[in-house]
Amino acid sequence: MGKIIKIDGGVTAPKGFKAAFTAAGIKYKDRNDMAMIFSETPCECAGTFTKNRVKAACVKWDKEINVSGRKVHAVVINSGIANACTGEEGLAACKKTAEAVEKTLKVPADSVAVASTGVIGMQLPVEKLERGVEEMSKGLTDDLSGGTGASKAIMTTDTVNKEIAVRFTLGDKEAVIGGMSKGSGMIHPDMCTMLAFLTTDAAIDKALMQKAVSEVVDDSFNMITVDGDTSTNDTFMLLSNALAGNEKICAENEDYETFKEALSYVCVFLAKRMAGDGEGATKLFEASVVNAKSKADAKLLSRSVVGSNLSKAAIFGCDANFGRFLCAMGYSGADFDEGDVELCFVGGGEELKVFDHGVPLDFDEEKAVRIMKNEHVTVYINMNEGSASATAWGCDLTYDYVKINADYRT
């Protein structure tokens, strides 16, 4: 274990995966807004989906594929319209998109996953989607540039591309996991975040792959928040075409642990990148809770701190107003005594303790501002009550968040 090597590329880095992208004119003019991932070899699939009761039509479509156990050949994504709150017409759009892939690439329509992100409560222009699929079917490439292009085409208010690939060894074979994700607003994943698609050539049993996905997503995508709004479209899918040639992972052995470690590396990377690129954000805001009574409490505490509007605004203003973190911890639902708590700010290689066992400390305000001016600010919270820990990631709340969201649709 432990030899996870970051390599170039994204979803086309593992063997046998191709990608394509196009400007289908769904929402924007002259902007790539559709992407496709394709594997000639059928893939096992593991996924997690939004727990929002209002689920987009495409989430319903993909959940059905994931539960059925069918193999997957392709994922088609558009970044113009969410296809949520669209009734029967929305479900029909999913089917027609999948049928378009069947027509051009000769794989069964029910092996094609679809995903959407964008405006809720608006119907998809099906003909544009069909033309987009036709276009992309011609442009599929296993070059790394295809993965990068696909990753960029699914961005909405995102400002940075979010892709990664890692290489690791299973037995005597090299395997790769590649991934891309998007998400900047309406980010408060409850199962996983907006859209994330991972590919791998590692051979692994479907049930074990789902287990690894569920555990890893819980500690990565499910630990980020931008605005507390859990989307209707959250979708995470990992496709495995088993082309690495490794002995198939069928037990929780050393190979499984290596696979899970690589998966975790990829997911934490993408999740942090998403949090730091939250709508309008100027910095990544991390809350690291240690020595809590339970893992569940540690998660509640860290998520509550990075999710608090007041904490986020203080981070934006470089104001070491740590009382807001304690307030957010207090309403998180976790069990603790403020008299046990220690709080430190950490950033740019410096740290500063501001609260010690229930008592506010006199601290150096200039140093606090210096720490908080970093692009990555951590609040380190020692509960001194147990041994559980958790880390959550968010971003600051800025004028630009309001600006972006006051006129998103119009």
Place this chain on the structure above:
Amino acid sequence: MGKIIKIDGGVTAPKGFKAAFTAAGIKYKDRNDMAMIFSETPCECAGTFTKNRVKAACVKWDKEINVSGRKVHAVVINSGIANACTGEEGLAACKKTAEAVEKTLKVPADSVAVASTGVIGMQLPVEKLERGVEEMSKGLTDDLSGGTGASKAIMTTDTVNKEIAVRFTLGDKEAVIGGMSKGSGMIHPDMCTMLAFLTTDAAIDKALMQKAVSEVVDDSFNMITVDGDTSTNDTFMLLSNALAGNEKICAENEDYETFKEALSYVCVFLAKRMAGDGEGATKLFEASVVNAKSKADAKLLSRSVVGSNLSKAAIFGCDANFGRFLCAMGYSGADFDEGDVELCFVGGGEELKVFDHGVPLDFDEEKAVRIMKNEHVTVYINMNEGSASATAWGCDLTYDYVKINADYRT
């Protein structure tokens, strides 16, 4: 029932209540930052307090008084420092404040409630508080101006004064309830909001008064939100000195219903005023849910809609992006089927349906903008699944919210 008449004034409107205020220099220079309410006649007290696990020292002090059943003579409030996360020193500050009142006004220290709002994690300057109490003890007046001055002295980022008084009849006696409250940020009451103090001369059994308070607060203060941050200091107290001369209310009879109706009138007025004056807000944002499966669901749904950052930003931008409301309903935890839902925007005497039984409607965008430009915008949500209803109040999310909170402390 039904004859609730709004009259001038606030906490000094009922018989026997005096108030005072002063600039004690706790945080600001030359700004009133302390207030006192006083009744020579001892008062029964009913209260509700924050459910935040991190409770301010003053909340602990007041809860003890409320639970003990002791009579209350005075409430002393400062609006500079929250006295939360201040350990033993914070509790000692409460005691010293109460003892200062004992010294000047000859009432027992343990009949003096104290309350604070302001920065968390900072110690109170006790000597300034003591001088403030001395000053206010000389300035107590039963004039309406005393109540108004006290109400204004507890404001922090509030931009409008929040006070009200109503008159009603119990048997052949007239009784009055007066109230004042403050709150603009860190407003997501879980029990009741920041600070609200009500006075009444109506005679009512303590247990019945507490029952009425708990029920009314649940449908008023507990249904507003500004930023999702439940404060460490939320305090609601109602003091009754029984000077109206009515036959004491000792059963849930007609007088009880009248009292509760008057109390509800006062609480809803103050709660809405607080939501509409949320930090940086330009308008009051109301979500009215009808025909839900249960009252609990109706509350979850309405609170989730007005609490969503994305919904609030859309309201600010006059963008009828109703999908964000459906998204917020979806993650509220309430049980429903989006296929049953109808959504209307209501404002300035106009209304506009945008979503009908799961299907987005084509609507007049100009009319939507016209409706949303009003100072009070309501989204009317018909669940069509039951008969329960609830209303929640919030405000829009604006640049000024970020501005106010990025540099609150410094």
